[in-house]
Amino acid sequence: MLSPAQLEILNTSKQTALSANPDRLEEIAQRTKADSLSDDELLAFLQICNTLYRSGEPLIPDKAYDSVFLAELEKRHPEHPYLHSVEAEKAFSGKTVALPQRMLSTEKAYSKESIQKWLTHIEKAATELGIAPETLIFRATPKLDGFAAYDDGKILYTRGDGRKGTDITRVFERGMIVGGSGKRGLGAGEIVVNQSYFNTHLADTFENARNFQASVIKEKELEPHALEAIQNHAAVFFPFCELPDWQGSSAELTTNFEAIVAKIHTLVDYDVDGVIFEVTDERIKQYLGATRHHHRWQIAYKSNAETAQVKVLQVTPQTSRSGRVNPVAELEPTRLSGALISRATAHHYGMVKEQGIGAGTLIELTRSGMVIPKIERVITPQTPQIPEHCSSCGSNLVWDGDYLYCLNTSQCPAQIENTIEHFFRTLANNDGFGGKTIEKLHANGVNSVYAIYMLTLDQLIYMGFRSQDGKNQIAKNLLDQLERSRIEAIEDWRFLGAFGIWRMGLGNCERLLQHHRLLDIFNLTVEDIILIEGFAEKTSAAVVESLAMIKDEFMKIYRLGFNLIQTPLISGQQELTSPIAGLTIVFTGTMVHGKRDDMIKEAKRLGAKVGSSVTGKTDLLVTGTDVGVTKLNAAKENGIRVISEEEYKALLG
Known part of the structure; x- marks a missing residue:
């Protein structure tokens, strides 16, 4: 069943006979063969699948798209233009401009055998060039599941159709930073969001990170959650060349293939949907070149997205600190991608109600590699389980759009405990006040942050905060952490x-x-x-x-x-006397006398604005070591003063 979000995307995109027929779309999506489709219907289905995927609402798994439908088109028409074009990213308003360098797609493989064939092809090319195959070095990096873009140091472009994109440099002006070394002008990369941040702050609003990533690029004023993610450096542009990697020979890659793939998936805290392999020798890259669609010296390995039909045992409501009640589908334990899965999020109760998710519902569950398991579709709906009362406090629940809320903010145990945990986690200058500790405190009648700070050693000992040998160190540690949270500067x-x-x-x-x-x-x-x-x-x-x-x-x-x-006031509301008050400063390079984050924090405290890229509004560029030429050239072109880290320290006195 197509989701409301998918239907909305189809309604706002270019209408075709197929996109206007959801029932037919669903019927095709469930097929394991595409040989009975007409050419027109096959092409239309591929285009619709690409549109939905790029919009963050995929209709079918990647492997089905590649090995069933795309393979059918290639079998019928090997030279069809669709096969040799780059899958277009979601379009944004604004005039398209030519990319400084073509951004191609990547050839995909779904088995170790396919990677081995690719390696053989590379080694053959090396032999033809007189290069010993055993001397070749291969590089493996995470395949980021983000929003592709290209940074030439002045402009950040969307990938568009691979030849022309849209200028989205505005994301840097809004405060987005570059991942890795922080240098601009490093070419192709992806806009991604930190997975931990997404799960903590955005998962209640967005079904997946791809939905969110497009929201930070839009031209109009950003929603608060998007601006906060940028300002908290959770949403970044990460150049491919800066990604952490594995490098080794063909023999090492073949022998340790599974271990290398598993390691690469853990190197970054962003959504990863595969591994990119490439040969590093520039002579071979030039010799092999590229098709109109992909580079021949590079390939993406995507673990088969495992799919299973799973029965829902029940839907469990969980109340968050905001009072939103989130549905969790409890499942018959099923092993997918090496993990035993027994739970999956149903996102919101609007989805539960509309798609009929309840005890006995048969769903299709997918998981690929390290990706969180997802309810792909409902196969056999049942009567949905919609709670009327909060499972934590028993209060009546109310609807707000697709979401259910508990309004008993002052007495709901789940909201109280989650609120307390959020307080200590956000301060980030203390340890020991996790969920288990707070749950135990609340069970003993402690129901507010203030009440925790009022606790005495005797009270904590009475509540059971002591080690098995009867010593009181646990209670003492908690009091020490409370003291630390007040003393350490934040x-x-x-x-x-x-x-x-x-x-x-x-x-x-x-x-x-x-x-x-x-x-x-x-x-x-x-x-x-x-x-x-x-x-x-x-x-x-x-x-x-x-x-x-x-x-x-x-x-x-x-x-x-x-x-x-204290945060420095701006707009003339505070008389700032520091030598950098009111200036817009950019820091670049590796700092010797301190961490860049600490210098940024200090500059803000002294009344300066801190930017991530050099623009006409920049007043001062502070340089450390290993400085790239991009910011220096931009500073020269705009007549901006450039000083070293030592000169900056002297300026501050």
């Missing part, structure tokens, strides 16, 4: 973010405190907040309401005396 915007204000991630917290002091924000009106860039009317109203709700608890905790670093 930014005031991080402290504010720890309270979990709706629509106020760390990026919005910092932006708010760039315009108003921490204790003044509780007196702000909707009109005051709307004046700040990035705050729309709906968000501003929600912030004012949320601040009023947390004010009492906030003030009690604030008065405990935390070591807060």
Whole structure:
């Protein structure tokens, strides 16, 4: 059954007879052969599958697309233009411009045998060139499942159709950084989002990372979650040449193939849907060249996406700190891609209701490599399991769009425990206050962050925080960590973010405190907040309401005396006397006297704005060692002052 998101994409894309017939689309998608399809229908199906995949809503697994439908087109018409064209990425508004270098697709393989054939082909080319095959070095890197782009140092382009793309340099102006060394101008790469960040902050809103990645590129004003991900450096542009890798000979690759593939999947904290293999010898690259579709010296190995038909035992509701109730499908234990799977997210209760997910529902579950298992489709729907009451506190649930909410924010155990855990996790300057500890505290009547700070050693010992030998070290450690959380310096915007204000991630917290002091924000009106860039009317109203709700608890905790670093005010609201106050600074290269992140933090504290790329608005470029020429050339072209790290330190006195 096509999802509402897939139907919406089809409705807004170029209409064809097939895209207007969802029942026929579903029937074709379930096939294991494509020989009965007409040429027109086969091509239309391939194009629809590509559109849905690029939009983050794939209709069929990659292997089915390649080995069933694409293979059928190649068998019938080996020279068909579709086979030799680069699958177009989702289009964005704006004039298309020629890419500095063609961005081709990558040939795919789904078995070790296919990789071995490719290696034989490479070694044959080496022999023809008089190069000893045993001297060849091969490189393996993660195949990022992101949004392809190209950075020439001045412009960041979408891949488009491989020849022309759209200028999306705006993402750097919004604060997006470059992964790896942080240097611009390193060519092809992908815009990706940190997997851990996505699971913690975005999974409730987006079904997968690909859905989210496109949202950070759009031309119009970004939603708060997208801007926060960029400002928290969770969404980055990662050049392929900077990716961590494995390198070795053909013999080593063949002998240790499975271990190498497994290792590559763990090298980055981004979505990875395969491994890219390439030969490193430039002579062979030039000799083999490329087809109109892919480079012959490179290949992508994608682990077979294992699929299984699994029966749902029940759907379990889980209440988050925001009160949103998320459905988790409990499954008959099934082994997929080497892991025993017994649970899968159903995303939201709108999906549960519409697709009939309940006890006895037969679903198709897919998992490839390290990817989180996904409900691909519902095969046999049953009566959906829709809760009427919160499983944690028993309160009535209410619908808001596709989502169910528990509104008992002050007494719901799940919301209380998740809220406390969020506070300590966001402060990030303490240890010991994970889910198990907080659950135990709450079971003993501790139901707020303030109450935790009021605990004594005797109370913790009475609650059972002691080691098996009867010593009280666990309780003492918890008190030490509470003391540490107050003494260690943290930014005031991080402290504010720890309270979990709706629509106020760390990026919005910092932006708010760039315009108003921490204790003044509780007196702000909707009109005051709307004046700040990035705050729309709906968000501003929600912030004012949320601040009023947390004010009492906030003030009690604030008065405990935390070591807060004040965010410098901008727009003339504070008389800043530091030599860099009001300047826009870019740091580049490897710093010798300190970490770049610490220097950025210090510069902000002293009233400077810090950018990631050199533009006409940059005032100062601070250089360390191993500096690339891109930023230096941009600084020269714009007449920007360039100083060394030592000169910068001297400037600050």
